[in-house]
Amino acid sequence: MQAERALENPNGRWHRLSEWAERMAGNVFIWPAVLVVLFLSIFPLIISLYLSLSRFKFVKGGFEIKFVGLANYAKLLFGSERTHFLGLLATPSPLGWLVLAVVAAFLLRSLVRYARRETRSLGGLVGRILSAAILSFGVWLLVCTLSKGGRPGTLVVTLIYVFVGIIVQYLLGLGLAVLTTQQLPGRRFFRVVFLLPMMITPVGVAYVFRMLTDTDKGPFRPIWQAMGLGLFSWVNDPWGARAAVMIGDIWQWTPFMFIVLLAALEGQSVELIEAALVDGANRWQIFWSITLPQILPVSTTLILIRMIEAFKIVDLPNVLTNGGPGTATESLTLQAYISWRSLDLGGSAAIAYLLLLMVTFIGMAYVNLIRSRVAEGG
Amino acid sequence: MYRKLFAALVAFSLLVVLAGCPVPQVVEKEVVRTVEVVKEVPVEKEVIKEVVVTPTPLAKPFEGVEVNILTFTGPQIAEPLQRRGPDFTALTGAKINVIIVPFSDLYQKILTDLATGTNAFDGFVFAPQWMVDYIVPGYLEDLTDRVANDPAIEWEDIAPFFRDFSATYEGRIYTIPLDGDFHMGYYRTDLIDTPPKTWDEYLALAAQFHGQDLNGDGDPDYGSCISKKRGAQAYWFITSIASAFIQSQGTSQGAFFDTETMKPLYNNEAFAKALEIYNETTKYGPPDELNLDVGDTRSLFTSGRCALSLDWGDIGTLAIDPTISVVQDKTGAFILPGATEVLDRATGKLVPCDETTCPYAIDGVNHAPFAAYGGWSGGINAAADPIVKDAAYAFFSYMCQPAQSNVDVTIGKTGFNPYRTSQFLNRQQWVEAGMSPEAAANYLGAIEDSLNSPNMVLDLRIPQNQRYQQVVLDTAVSQFLAGEITLEQCMQQIYDGWEEITEELGRAEQLAAYRGTLGVKK
Numbered sequence: 021m022q023a024e025r026a027l028e029n030p031n032g033r034w035h036r037l038s039e040w041a042e043r044m045a046g047n048v049f050i051w052p053a054v055l056v057v058l059f060l061s062i063f064p065l066i067i068s069l070y071l072s073l074s075r076f077k078f079v080k081g082g083f084e085i086k087f088v089g090l091a092n093y094a095k096l097l098f099g100s101e102r103t104h105f106l107g108l109l110a111t112p113s114p115l116g117w118l119v120l121a122v123v124a125a126f127l128l129r130s131l132v133r134y135a136r137r138e139t140r141s142l143g144g145l146v147g148r149i150l151s152a153a154i155l156s157f158g159v160w161l162l163v164c165t166l167s168k169g170g171r172p173g174t175l176v177v178t179l180i181y182v183f184v185g186i187i188v189q190y191l192l193g194l195g196l197a198v199l200t201t202q203q204l205p206g207r208r209f210f211r212v213v214f215l216l217p218m219m220i221t222p223v224g225v226a227y228v229f230r231m232l233t234d235t236d237k238g239p240f241r242p243i244w245q246a247m248g249l250g251l252f253s254w255v256n257d258p259w260g261a262r263a264a265v266m267i268g269d270i271w272q273w274t275p276f277m278f279i280v281l282l283a284a285l286e287g288q289s290v291e292l293i294e295a296a297l298v299d300g301a302n303r304w305q306i307f308w309s310i311t312l313p314q315i316l317p318v319s320t321t322l323i324l325i326r327m328i329e330a331f332k333i334v335d336l337p338n339v340l341t342n343g344g345p346g347t348a349t350e351s352l353t354l355q356a357y358i359s360w361r362s363l364d365l366g367g368s369a370a371i372a373y374l375l376l377l378m379v380t381f382i383g384m385a386y387v388n389l390i391r392s393r394v395a396e397g398g
Numbered sequence: 399m400y401r402k403l404f405a406a407l408v409a410f411s412l413l414v415v416l417a418g419c420p421v422p423q424v425v426e427k428e429v430v431r432t433v434e435v436v437k438e439v440p441v442e443k444e445v446i447k448e449v450v451v452t453p454t455p456l457a458k459p460f461e462g463v464e465v466n467i468l469t470f471t472g473p474q475i476a477e478p479l480q481r482r483g484p485d486f487t488a489l490t491g492a493k494i495n496v497i498i499v500p501f502s503d504l505y506q507k508i509l510t511d512l513a514t515g516t517n518a519f520d521g522f523v524f525a526p527q528w529m530v531d532y533i534v535p536g537y538l539e540d541l542t543d544r545v546a547n548d549p550a551i552e553w554e555d556i557a558p559f560f561r562d563f564s565a566t567y568e569g570r571i572y573t574i575p576l577d578g579d580f581h582m583g584y585y586r587t588d589l590i591d592t593p594p595k596t597w598d599e600y601l602a603l604a605a606q607f608h609g610q611d612l613n614g615d616g617d618p619d620y621g622s623c624i625s626k627k628r629g630a631q632a633y634w635f636i637t638s639i640a641s642a643f644i645q646s647q648g649t650s651q652g653a654f655f656d657t658e659t660m661k662p663l664y665n666n667e668a669f670a671k672a673l674e675i676y677n678e679t680t681k682y683g684p685p686d687e688l689n690l691d692v693g694d695t696r697s698l699f700t701s702g703r704c705a706l707s708l709d710w711g712d713i714g715t716l717a718i719d720p721t722i723s724v725v726q727d728k729t730g731a732f733i734l735p736g737a738t739e740v741l742d743r744a745t746g747k748l749v750p751c752d753e754t755t756c757p758y759a760i761d762g763v764n765h766a767p768f769a770a771y772g773g774w775s776g777g778i779n780a781a782a783d784p785i786v787k788d789a790a791y792a793f794f795s796y797m798c799q800p801a802q803s804n805v806d807v808t809i810g811k812t813g814f815n816p817y818r819t820s821q822f823l824n825r826q827q828w829v830e831a832g833m834s835p836e837a838a839a840n841y842l843g844a845i846e847d848s849l850n851s852p853n854m855v856l857d858l859r860i861p862q863n864q865r866y867q868q869v870v871l872d873t874a875v876s877q878f879l880a881g882e883i884t885l886e887q888c889m890q891q892i893y894d895g896w897e898e899i900t901e902e903l904g905r906a907e908q909l910a911a912y913r914g915t916l917g918v919k920k
Contacts, residue, residue: 075902078509078513078531078535079535080534080535080536082513082514082515082535083513083514099898100891100894100895100898103883103887103891104873108882108883108887171882171883234686235685235686236684236685236686245617252685253684253685253686253689255686255689256685256686256687256688256689256880257881258880258881258882341689342627342628342629342630342689343628343629344627344628344629344688344689344876344880345628345688345689345876345879345880345881345882346628346688346873346876346877346878346879346880346881346882346883347628347873347876347877347880347882348880348882358629361502361503361506362506362864362865362868362869363505363506363509363510363865364865364869
């Protein structure tokens with residue numbers, strides 16, 4: 021009876037309890053999920069951050085993790101691993117200086133323009149200065165390591181894999197998608213065939229390309245012999261080996277671009293195209309002025325997803341060339357893996373963290389500078 | 399009505415229950431009873447009874463025991479373990495599971511399994527030079543007493559070098575040798591009359607035969623085949639070349655570090671010369687030599703595509719296998735080529751060989767055969783169950799015993815090379831395996847020459863030697879071969895990398911360990 025009375029009374033204890041339970045219900049339901057995310061995602065990040073600031077050592081009866089501050093990062097950026105990670109820096113050629121000057125001028129112009137805007141903010145200015153500094157460093161690194169006498173480290177090699185790979189994959193994927201939207205015989209068959217490389221495990225792709233690039237025993241051996249190149253192997257050359265890795269990566273991931281762009285092309289508005297045809301527009305004009313703007317939002321998202329994924333390339337260079345010749349084809353992830361394999365867990369975690377920072381920075385810059393403009397334009 | 403229905407249901411249920419019960423059956427049993435009959439009989443003469451005892455089969459000592467052994471992805475090394483595992487099971491009951499990982503993962507896989515207490519593996523077949531990193535923390539079982547109480551292993555028959563270097567640490571035995579390893583040179587006896595004595599001669603012969611058709615298939619072949627793949631088993635070869643230029647005063651001089659300062663000996667004219675030679679051999683090798691592991695160069699040699707090669711003892715036995723070899727009785731082995739100039743450690747310059755600088759020179763040539771790797775050996779996880787440890791030891795002992803070992807070392811695909819004195823002395827087994835007496839004498843002679851050399855170079859066995867060699871040395875040399883860095887940059891990179899590790903682990907401790915290993919008996 022008392023309980024019933026308490027419930028009837030809005031100021032009663034049971035009523036307050038009920039209200040409290042109502043308020044807390046959301047938290048109660050969401051906390052398990054939050055804990056799972058924390059446990060599986062955030063805690064490992066924190067632990068690996070600590071690992072990157074320490075040195076792992078086996079001692080009697082177990083192991084010891086000794087805090088060493090930023091020593092692992094210093095080793096990569098200034099110490100014995102600098103040439104491996106950043107590369108060998110050479111004096112830029114005149115062309116290199118020109119590229120540096122153009123990029124610096126462009127960045128400076130952007131900063132000045134922002135500083136003159138009425139809507140500027142201190143945070144925005146600091147962020148842009150930081151971005152410009154990192155971008156300048158990246159271009160400087162590219163120019164210096166790719167100049168004569170220089171050698172790209174794993175950082176630059178990874179950037180080359182990502183940007184060259186994505187540009188080629190996008191262009192090929194778009195071309196194939198446009199082709200298969202045409203009323204050509206066998207287009208359904210080719211839609212399936214073009215998807216096959218994406219279905220194969222990356223290790224399988226690597227082995228296929230390892231066989232294909234073997235000029236001594238591979239299927240192209242007769243062609244090489246006929247060309248008088250029987251005693252030459254293109255994967256013995258650093259740039260030849262990097263090209264082999266990129267060709268394998270492009271072969272595998274072009275289908276991903278293809279299938280998404282195909283869906284975008286098939287989903288575009290037909291009325292606009294028909295109107296353009298009536299107005300006498302040719303195919304190129306239709307593609308450039310109508311089709312491309314319509315698929316641009318999808319394209320930018322596609323490139324972002326692929327870019328984040330491409331930074332983590334490891335299987336192809338590991339199986340195809342084992343990171344060689346030398347360290348020519350080693351990506352950041354492969355370097356981290358090799359360091360981990362050598363029980364340099366701190367160094368491995370430091371590489372992984374630098375990769376994380378780079379991917380985050382490039383991803384955010386891409387979203388802020390390009391994708392938002394495309395969205396605004398759309 | 400309901401009562402009748404209820405009664406019927408009860409009756410039906412009882413019937414069902416009874417039907418489910420086992421039906422008693424009449425079983426006829428033959429009962430045999432032993433009846434003791436006591437009957438006193440007057441004894442007139444003593445009768446000697448002959449009692450015939452038919453022994454019942456003894457229970458297998460390790461019935462139900464499983465032993466997990468970790469080694470590297472073969473087929474060599476893993477092959478004999480896998481092949482002889484079932485035989486051992488039939489004898490003892492213990493089941494042998496051989497787990498394989500790539501060579502580049504083996505060191506850390508063993509260490510992490512032991513250090514983290516995972517203990518997924520009971521035994522390991524690994525490089526004995528790594529044992530220091532497993533023994534000091536107490537991960538490996540001390541096998542000294544077991545070996546002392548195991549006459550079947552015939553311990554004294556194992557050549558002293560392998561007993562000491564591959565099995566013993568600070569006077570205690572921790573591993574059982576299953577293999578004996580030395581780097582040697584191989585040449586085609588049908589093409590080359592006299593094997594090269596110096597590295598210059600090696601290069602000259604390689605240049606002479608490079609591009610010629612050596613196996614009659616119409617395609618140009620190679621003057622020299624040396625595995626140079628990074629992250630594989632190739633990083634010992636540069637030391638095989640450098641040794642003759644760096645070490646000339648006997649084994650205790652060492653070829654890796656200065657024995658006074660622990661400074662690396664890989665940044666001077668001697669190592670520069672070795673790098674130049676190593677790089678030049680690439681000109682006379684297969685086009686993708688930088689991506690070839692030892693398995694690849696072995697198959698190239700046995701398919702008749704190479705005039706010269708460097709390898710452990712494996713090519714010698716693979717060459718006699720008619721299923722894979724076209725160079726049977728066309729394969730000769732020789733001690734690693736030497737140098738006529740050696741390092742003056744005070745100046746870092748090369749000086750000509752004379753009686754002082756090269757006291758062990760033969761005809762003015764300083765040979766320094768490199769005991770690369772030492773030979774695959776089996777160690778036991780100290781944390782395994784006692785019965786499993788017994789079974790693991792019994793298996794390694796079984797593999798090492800002459801009955802098995804003497805056969806395995808003559809089979810190329812095992813990857814096992816001779817390491818018992820009897821295997822060197824008894825050449826009949828080699829002839830039975832398919833070698834001609836001349837080939838057997840040549841092959842075993844080359845190993846014996848290396849083993850008996852007073853200037854033999856011992857492999858590195860100080861703490862974390864894997865980091866010095868498999869990480870720093872391997873990376874720098876492979877970058878140099880790929881043209882990514884210059885010769886000077888390569889030497890500096892090795893020097894800096896080795897110094898960094900030495901500083902990290904403690905110079906005094908590393909120096910003491912290095913000096914200790916150079917006192918290894920031979």
